[in-house]
Amino acid sequence: IPNPVVHLALNQIRQAVNAVIKKYGLPETIHIELARELNKSAEAREEIAKQNKENKDENDAAAKALGELNPPVKADRLSIQKYRLWKEQRGTCLYTGEAIRLKDLYHGDVDVDHILPRSITFSDSMANKVVCKRAANADKSNQSPYQAFSNRPGYDWDAIIRRVEKLSLGKQWRFEADAMERFEEDPEAFRARYGIDNSYIARLARQYLAHL
Numbered sequence: 001i002p003n004p005v006v007h008l009a010l011n012q013i014r015q016a017v018n019a020v021i022k023k024y025g026l027p028e029t030i031h032i033e034l035a036r037e038l039n040k041s042a043e044a045r046e047e048i049a050k051q052n053k054e055n056k057d058e059n060d061a062a063a064k065a066l067g068e069l070n071p072p073v074k075a076d077r078l079s080i081q082k083y084r085l086w087k088e089q090r091g092t093c094l095y096t097g098e099a100i101r102l103k104d105l106y107h108g109d110v111d112v113d114h115i116l117p118r119s120i121t122f123s124d125s126m127a128n129k130v131v132c133k134r135a136a137n138a139d140k141s142n143q144s145p146y147q148a149f150s151n152r153p154g155y156d157w158d159a160i161i162r163r164v165e166k167l168s169l170g171k172q173w174r175f176e177a178d179a180m181e182r183f184e185e186d187p188e189a190f191r192a193r194y195g196i197d198n199s200y201i202a203r204l205a206r207q208y209l210a211h212l
Contacts, residue, residue, distance in 0.1 A: 001204065006200060006201055006204060009201045009205075010201070010204060010205065010208055013205055013208065013209070014208075017209065017212075021212075026212055027212065030209050030212070032202050032205055032206055032209070033202075058084060059080050059084075062075070062080045062083040062084050062087075063075035063080060065083060066079055066080070066083060069102070069103075073106050078112065079106065081112060081126065081129065082105050082106070082110070082112060082131055083105065084126070085112065085126070085129060085130055085131045086100060086102070086105050086131050088167065089130065089131060089163075089166075089167070090166070092163060093110075093131070093132045093133045093136060094130050094132060094160060094163050094164060094167075095132050095133065095136035095139075095140065095145070095149060095155065095160060096132070096133050096135075096136050096155070097156070097159055097160075097163065098133055100131065100133070105131065109133060109134040109135070110131055110132070110133065110134065111131070111132060111133075111134050111137040112129055112130075112131055113129065113130050113131070113132045113136075113137045113140065114128050114129060115128050115129065115130060115144070115145060115171065115174040115175070115179075116128055116144055116174050116179060116180065116183055117142045117143065117144070119142055120142070120180070121183055123183075124200075127168070127170040127171055127174075128171075128174065130171075136155075139152065139155075144174070144175075144179050144180050145160065145174070145175045145179075146175060146176065146177045146179060147180075150177070160175070161175065
C-alpha cells in the first residue's frame with residue numbers, strides 16, 4: 001500500500017484486531033462499517049443505502065450486458081466502470097467527438113480517464129471519470145480538460161462543452177476553466193488529496209481481515 005494514510009489505518013486495524021484475538025480468540029464473523037456513516041442521521045443513512053442499492057443495480061445490469069457480448073467480457077470492476085461510462089456518454093469520446101463502438105471498449109484504443117488528474121486530486125470516483133480515445137488521453141496527460149484542450153490544435157473546445165452538457169452537474173464543473181481551483185477550495189479536497197478515503201480503507205480492510 002503506497003498511500004501512507006491508508007497504510008497507517010491498516011496498521012491500527014491490525015493492532016486493534018490482534019488485541020481482540022488475544023483476549024477472545026478468532027472471530028466467527030467480522031462486520032466493517034464505514035466511519036463516514038457513523039455520524040449520519042437515520043435519514044442520511046437511508047439515503048446512502050438507497051444510493052448504494054442503485055449503484056449495485058447499475059453494476060449488476062452492466063455485468064449482465066457484458067456477459068451477453070460475443071465474446072463475453074469478464075465483469076470485473078474496470079470493465080463494469082467502462083460500460084457504465086460508455087452508456088452515460090452515449091458511446092462518444094467527449095474529447096474528440098468520435099464514436100466508441102462497444103466492441104472497441106474492451107478490444108480497442110479506449111481508456112478510462114480521470115477528468116481532474118488523480119495524481120493531483122487523488123479522486124478515483126465515477127464522478128471524476130470518463131472513457132475516451134487513447135490518443136486523446138495521451139494528449140490530455142496530467143492536466144484538467146480545460147488546460148489540455150481549450151487552445152489545443154485538433155480539438156474543438158466548444159464542441160467538447162456541448163457534449164459535456166449532457167452529463168451530470170457533478171461532472172460538468174470539472175470541465176470549467178477554474179476546476180482545479182474549485183477543487184482546492186472544496187472542504188472535501190484535503191480529505192481526497194491525502195487519501196483519507198474511508199470506503200477505500202474499508203475495502204482494503206475487508207481483504208486484509210478475510211485472512212482470519
